[in-house]
Amino acid sequence: MTIPPGSRPTLRFAPSPTGRLHIGNARSAVLNALLARANGGRFILRLDDTDRERSREEHAQAIRDDLAWLGLKPDLVVRQSDRFALYDAAVERLKAAGRLYPCYETEDELERRRKRQAARGLPPVYDRAALSLSAEERAALEAQGRRPHWRFLLEHRTVSWDDHVRGPSHIDAASQSDPVLVRADGAYLYTLPSVVDDIDLGVTDVVRGEDHVTNTGVQIQIFEALGAPAPRFGHHNLLTTASGEGLSKRLGHLSLGALREDGMEPLAVAALAVLVGSAQAVRPVESLDELASLIDLGRLSRAPARFDEAELEALNARTLHHLPFAAVAERLAAAGLPADEAFWLAVRGNLSRFADAAQWRRVVDGPVTPSVEDAGFLAEAAALLPPAPWDETSWGAWTERVRQATGRKGKALFMPLRLALTGLDHGPELKALLPLIGEARARARLAGRTA
Numbered sequence: 001m002t003i004p005p006g007s008r009p010t011l012r013f014a015p016s017p018t019g020r021l022h023i024g025n026a027r028s029a030v031l032n033a034l035l036a037r038a039n040g041g042r043f044i045l046r047l048d049d050t051d052r053e054r055s056r057e058e059h060a061q062a063i064r065d066d067l068a069w070l071g072l073k074p075d076l077v078v079r080q081s082d083r084f085a086l087y088d089a090a091v092e093r094l095k096a097a098g099r100l101y102p103c104y105e106t107e108d109e110l111e112r113r114r115k116r117q118a119a120r121g122l123p124p125v126y127d128r129a130a131l132s133l134s135a136e137e138r139a140a141l142e143a144q145g146r147r148p149h150w151r152f153l154l155e156h157r158t159v160s161w162d163d164h165v166r167g168p169s170h171i172d173a174a175s176q177s178d179p180v181l182v183r184a185d186g187a188y189l190y191t192l193p194s195v196v197d198d199i200d201l202g203v204t205d206v207v208r209g210e211d212h213v214t215n216t217g218v219q220i221q222i223f224e225a226l227g228a229p230a231p232r233f234g235h236h237n238l239l240t241t242a243s244g245e246g247l248s249k250r251l252g253h254l255s256l257g258a259l260r261e262d263g264m265e266p267l268a269v270a271a272l273a274v275l276v277g278s279a280q281a282v283r284p285v286e287s288l289d290e291l292a293s294l295i296d297l298g299r300l301s302r303a304p305a306r307f308d309e310a311e312l313e314a315l316n317a318r319t320l321h322h323l324p325f326a327a328v329a330e331r332l333a334a335a336g337l338p339a340d341e342a343f344w345l346a347v348r349g350n351l352s353r354f355a356d357a358a359q360w361r362r363v364v365d366g367p368v369t370p371s372v373e374d375a376g377f378l379a380e381a382a383a384l385l386p387p388a389p390w391d392e393t394s395w396g397a398w399t400e401r402v403r404q405a406t407g408r409k410g411k412a413l414f415m416p417l418r419l420a421l422t423g424l425d426h427g428p429e430l431k432a433l434l435p436l437i438g439e440a441r442a443r444a445r446l447a448g449r450t451a
């Protein structure tokens with residue numbers, strides 16, 4: 001199953017603001033945003049903040065910042081905490097339809113019941129005891145001060161859907177407990193608000209991690225009970241750490257904030273987040289549009305994919321090596337460097353972090369203390385410098401004349417010139433650097449002076 005081309009789908013990324021986004025969350029976020037973008041649709045950020053104890057405003061803000069850093073701009077941002085009236089209305093409809101029923105068991109009672117079931121070899125499925133409580137029994141429990149939690153009455157049948165990633169999928173609702181939708185303290189669990197919002201916001205495609213597969217069977221029944229068509233679903237594989245551990249926002253694993261501080265490029269992070277564990281080789285991209293064109297939900301691996309920071313380091317460098325000037329002009333200026341295209345094209349191939357550009361700018365602008373081993377050779381070479389202005393052909397013309405005059409070639413010719421001109425034994429191609437260094441600094445450095 002794919003998103004019908006040209007169907008203008010509505011997708012959403014729905015994190016709980018309980019910590020910093022990690023690289024696995026980025027897989028969901030980037031997939032949703034780029035599927036919307038590639039199909040002319042809408043991308044919604046929905047902050048799942050119904051858990052008031054764990055949700056924090058600072059995390060909500062950090063999620064928005066992280067998405068902006070990745071270059072993902074939601075068309076709409078909603079918060080579940082603003083939308084309780086909708087959930088309350090849905091609860092009333094489900095109660096009226098006989099699909100939501102009050103239960104009074106405590107956690108301890110349920111635990112004991114599960115143990116008894118296990119001892120008899122039965123699955124730990126809620127036995128619906130509360131369904132047979134009479135009005136008097138309920139009143140008696142309430143008189144003891146018990147508040148009900150509310151369970152959704154599942155229809156015991158198989159729920160099927162054609163998953164974007166996993167293909168034809170089904171879940172036998174009879175093997176599941178009726179899920180609790182509303183806790184005794186009135187708090188909503190994830191399941192119902194998510195469905196209500198998907199209906200209200202016209203979500204056509206729910207793309208999320210496979211940690212949600214069992215929710216999907218239940219949620220399809222809730223869509224039906226609320227009289228709404230269910231969206232299409234896709235459950236992508238999860239990312240783990242390089243050693244195979246699961247990720248959690250609350251535990252602060254591999255956060256986008258930390259990767260950003262470490263100098264990783266947002267495009268590299270986005271590319272690795274979606275290409276690892278897919279049919280596509282991990283490769284650098286020049287834009288999110290290019291990345292969007294590589295996404296094929298039907299060809300994601302079914303197994304968890306390992307996120308390896310060493311692989312990100314390598315991809316980061318390869319991403320920088322291809323980044324066009326237009327993508328970095330503003331960032332160069334923000335870093336206090338001239339927005340100079342020739343400079344960017346000269347040095348990008350030598351960067352492993354964007355911040356390294358400053359080091360090469362210093363090599364161009366100086367002061368550089370030349371490294372001189374054979375002053376006589378350098379003086380001879382300086383005398384052969386072509387007349388300025390220089391361009392990319394000047395280096396070749398110059399070194400050819402020096403070769404003919406001195407008989408030096410290869411490393412013996414080039415290395416002393418590099419050491420004098422840059423003070424370093426490695427770096428960007430000199431045919432690109434020489435015009436940037438310019439005649440005055442080049443002559444000074446060849447003469448052994450700091451310039």
Ligand SMILES: Nc1ncnc2c1ncn2[C@@H]1O[C@H](COP(=O)(O)OP(=O)(O)OP(=O)(O)O)[C@@H](O)[C@H]1O
Pocket residue numbers: 014015016017018019022023024025026027028207208209210211212237238239240246247248249250251
């Ligand atoms: N390890 C992971 N790999 C890929 N996707 C993930 C991973 N963990 C969560 N997601 C996806 O990220 C989206 C946001 O989920 P959620 O906010 O529940 O993240 P979480 O990291 O599981 O949260 P928490 O650690 O706070 O429980 C969901 O689509 C979820 O499927």
